[in-house]
Amino acid sequence: MSDIYARQRQMRAVRRAALQRGYVAILDVGSSKIGCFVLRVDDAEPVGAGVGRMAGHGRVRVIGAAATRSRGVRLGEIAGMTEAERAIRTVVQSAQKMAGVRVDHVIASLSGGAPRSYGLSGEHVIEDGTVEEGDVAAVLSACEMPPLGEDRPVLHAHPVNFALDHRSGLADPRGQVGRRLTCDLHLVSAEGAALRNLASVVKRCDLELAGVVSAGYAAGLAALVEDEKELGAACVDMGGGATGISVFLRKHMIHADSIPLGGRHVTRDISQGLQIAEERAERIKCLQGGLQATGKDDREPIALGGGTGDWDRDSRQATRAELIGIVRPRVEEILEEVRAALDAAGFDHLPNQQVVLTGGGSEIPGMTTLAARVLGTQVRQGRPMRVRGAPETLSGPSFAALTGLGLFAAEPQDEWWDFEAAATTFPARSLRRAIQWMRSNW
């Protein structure tokens, strides 16, 4: 426990240092593409007529942006260290070049790593009647730790809800008077090996890791609008190698999950079904892919372009209906998995059951219709909110996680380790005791 605390606090310190310097890089290590933004962080938010507080988003500005085809990443985890390092070098270098500054600190996303989500609750009796920061830390520390399993460090630990005596739904209990403080904590753990590989590849690029964010969470931050976050919504980030799910309620993430299925599987199905190269399959999927077959699709041949070198005879064709016949079952499978994951998380019990699809996979035509049929709720496609300075080419649904990382960097959610440790360390406790003794005796 304490070493997680120490490690996360250390990353937080690095992040603070980066924000103080004013520049931080964010890195989305996905299975199909790797993107990098260089953010400039200003202290002052822009003010003007009709501009309200933008939840801190106005403080960051993208001054460098780059994306490249991913390599060395499979199912959201680093599979080839050297290849991944080369890809990260590429994006970091071109983003730095565009920005004209050097960045040393990077906030990275983890899309694989089999995240597991836990809801914890803790209870703490307040001694002097008023809730102080130490009490918040104490109640967070009082949460009973579930067995996370072997080598599964904690990725996120968000305090979701505080309750003081009988009043629940408090966002910030500090300064309030009460006796019994309880809290709900949402904790996400991930595989240690995936995290360490990510840290290692970042280190090999001479960068320092200032935070790791679950990609699903980042996508949710970017793609959900405030109302959806408040009322309850699920964000499904359909990436290349993994599909991330994050459920939000009252502006907090309350569940996170990841399914190791993604657009790459669709591409592979097309490649196998039509007997063509994977790159060609990817192109056909992006240009002609669809999910709803119509009568017209039977009459619309797609040149497969062979690629065997036998130009004269290898001029095969397939109809669009055939293509849809390949794509649809796999997408349905992914959506079924999402459905199962949401059911397991108790998504049915939320007051609002909005599902927002984002990520590259959500751009297949007809996706919202199909998803509504499988998931049985209101479904919309979510485009990430614009961060100032982000280029148009890097702000589509595919880049939701990248944008979300930018928003995370601008205003990170308070986590468990952000509160001062409640007298858990020996010197602090003894010092406090000494002060108490002095107060009572002098």
Added chain:
Amino acid sequence: MRPLIRRAAPAVRRDYAPSRLAYRAQRLWLTPLVRRAALRWAPAAALAALVGWGVAANREAALAWAAETRHAFETRPEFIVSGLTVTGASADTASAVAEVLGGALPASSFHLDLPALREAATAFDAVADAELSVSGGRLRVALSERVPAFVWRTGERLVLIDPEGRRVADADRRADHPGLPLLVGQGASSAASSALDVVHAAGPLLPELRALVRVGHRRWDAVLSGGQRVMLPPAGPAAAMEVAARLHARERLFERAVTHLDLRDPARPLIRLLEPARAQVAAARALTLAAGDRE
């Protein structure tokens, strides 16, 4: 249709990635301190140095400082060569070489002129070659000595020479070098290599061989222990010596009353006999002639 003119396809670099060096260089260049140093301080410093160089006093001071620094560095105790080791030669030669080379030491290894020292070492007649090296503060000299092949008597002197005819050392007495054949005569040293061939060709005659005498700067006489001479031709003396050795092995030629074996014309070997033998031969020949007449 396939194009007939081959044009270079535009270079597409798939999955391009900067090398680690390029990546680091770019990051270094984007570092504000490095950038400022390269763009402002370095030009300013260069300009200041250029202006300062124009003043004679500064220039001299700088040069003097450079020379002094250089000297101080070169004469550090780590670079001083003080010891001398001579290997690969007899004690006399080694001590002679050491005496000459030792005069240059101790010195900094930057100041040691190894080619010149090598010249000095090879100036000795007994030294064929010398390899000099400096390691561990010692000058190591690996000598290879000339090996004497002949004793050469010229006038009153006895000189040891090697197969190429170069002097190795003086000899006091012939008896000190019983294993070496003796060469006699003017110009014998310059033909030493052919003398060596002759000696090798002597074979069974070798125990009898006393000396090779150079005759008229052009050919050899081999003198045997009984005072007999084998007169060898100017061309192919070794082959002729082999002939002589064969004759001796077959006929015991030099145990007979022969004073000279003349092989100067390979096609017509001659022998010169002692006086009584010659008379015997003449008598025998007369007898044979008379018998022939009678028939």
